[in-house]
Amino acid sequence: MTAASVAKFGRVGVLYGGTSSEREVSLQSGEAVYQALLNAGVEVVALDLQQDPISAIQQAQIDRAFIALHGPGGEDGAIQALLTIMGIGYTGSGVQASALAMDKLKTKYVLQALAIPTPPFAVLSADSDWVAVMNKLGGAAMVKPAHEGSSIGMSKVHSAAELQQAYQMASQYDRAVFAEALITGAEYTVAILGGQSLPAIKLETDNAFYDYDAKYISNETRYLCPCGLSGEPAERLQSLALASFQALDCRGWGRVDFMADSDGNFFVLEVNTVPGMTSHSLVPMAAKAVGLSFDELCVKILELID
Ligand SMILES: Nc1ncnc2c1ncn2[C@@H]1O[C@H](COP(=O)(O)OP(=O)(O)O)[C@@H](O)[C@H]1O
Ligand SMILES: [Mg+2]
The missing domain is CATH 3.30.1490.20 (ATP-grasp fold, A domain)
Structure with missing residues (x-):
């Protein structure tokens, strides 16, 4: 990536931090994305939206936003609506898809209606x-x-x-x-990038489930990519991920979480529209499996803004 090839993005604001209970994770995602875009030669500013997001975005004079906010207020359509009104293009899903995906229960109603398996x-x-x-x-x-x-x-x-x-x-x-x-088989997650599923990752933890500790603190959590599935099951998992992403009308990038039962049937748990983006997060891991570095992944997500 040359400075000239990324000049088209203009001035990019990485929106991060915020006020949700996932603030700490977002601070890490935002810092990693900011550094990656800087490495790629993008003109970038990092905006922690803890207070007065409207003034912060206005004063920064940005042309595009990379949304690295997780949870309510950042991932749920609110910031997406603000940016839409301000005429600033942003990464990932739009207002409606963000709001729907933030609500795991409403997501299940949509999945059910489309016969995409989700747990009872x-x-x-x-x-x-x-x-x-x-x-x-x-x-x-x-x-x-x-x-x-x-x-x-x-x-x-x-x-x-x-x-x-x-x-x-x-x-x-x-x-x-x-x-x-409760679904008691293996756990998988599938990243989506630009209308395609990336290779699935299998998650293994000795905790009771993939809880906050297993996600962000423990060194014992195991991430397997390749995930051990091949042939029809692997394809089915990838196509269920894409179908779920499309069912909610998501855009750009995201990640779909699954549990399998003991017979190997897959169930969708949720769709994440702003998944974690630290260097050891899941989407970067899946991107690496198809040869995309973390820096390249961040630029690709920016390119997917329409
Ligand atoms: N129905 C279920 N059966 C078994 N484990 C589950 C189930 N739902 C969630 N889990 C476990 O809890 C974790 C978090 O659930 P998830 O619905 O993905 O919420 P979030 O990641 O937003 O907190 C999953 O990664 C999985 O380990
Ligand atoms: Mg999850």
Whole structure:
């Protein structure tokens, strides 16, 4: 990449930090993206949107935005709407797809309608029949706030009493909380870049699930790419990822998370429209498998702005 070939991007603002509970992760993603674009010769400024995002974006006089914000306020369509109104092109999905993907429950309704497999689930409220929910979901479940990321507020439960406790914990984060049938096989994630699935990554952790610690702190989490699947299952996983991405009308880049059951059936957990972008994150790992360096990946994501 020469300075001339990236001049077309103009002045690029890396939007990062923000105020969501994923702020710390976003600070790391933003710093890594900023450094990568600098290495590639892009004229770039880093904007931590912790306070007054409108003034920060206006004053920076940017031509394009690389959104490296995770969670509500940055990944959910709000910043996308602001940039749309300001006439500034931005990386990744638009307003509607961002808002939909941020809501794991609404995402499941769309996937279900299109016959894309997602685990059975039940919406929870303070007066749920905890025993009936556990029976419906087969005796083991994951409880999730609908709008959080990074495994925040989530827990694995095996009884009606645990379900009720987990609901109370999750409802501190979100008024929409649901329980999903526990799927007990392997875990995979598939990155999407420019309308194509990248090679799947298999995730292995000794924790109870791929929780905050397994994601960002532990050195014990194992990432396998190639993921050990080939032939029909590998193709099926990649095509389910792309179908999910398209079902929500996502654009540019993203990542789709899956669990497999013991028979090898795949279930979509969620679609991430601004996945982690630190040098050891999953999308960069998948990009590396097709020969794209982290710097090249960041430039490619900018090129995909339409
Ligand atoms: N239905 C499920 N069965 C088994 N494990 C699950 C299930 N849902 C989530 N998990 C585990 O929890 C992790 C986080 O769930 P996910 O829905 O991807 O939310 P997020 O990554 O936004 O926090 C997954 O990576 C997986 O390890
Ligand atoms: Mg996930």
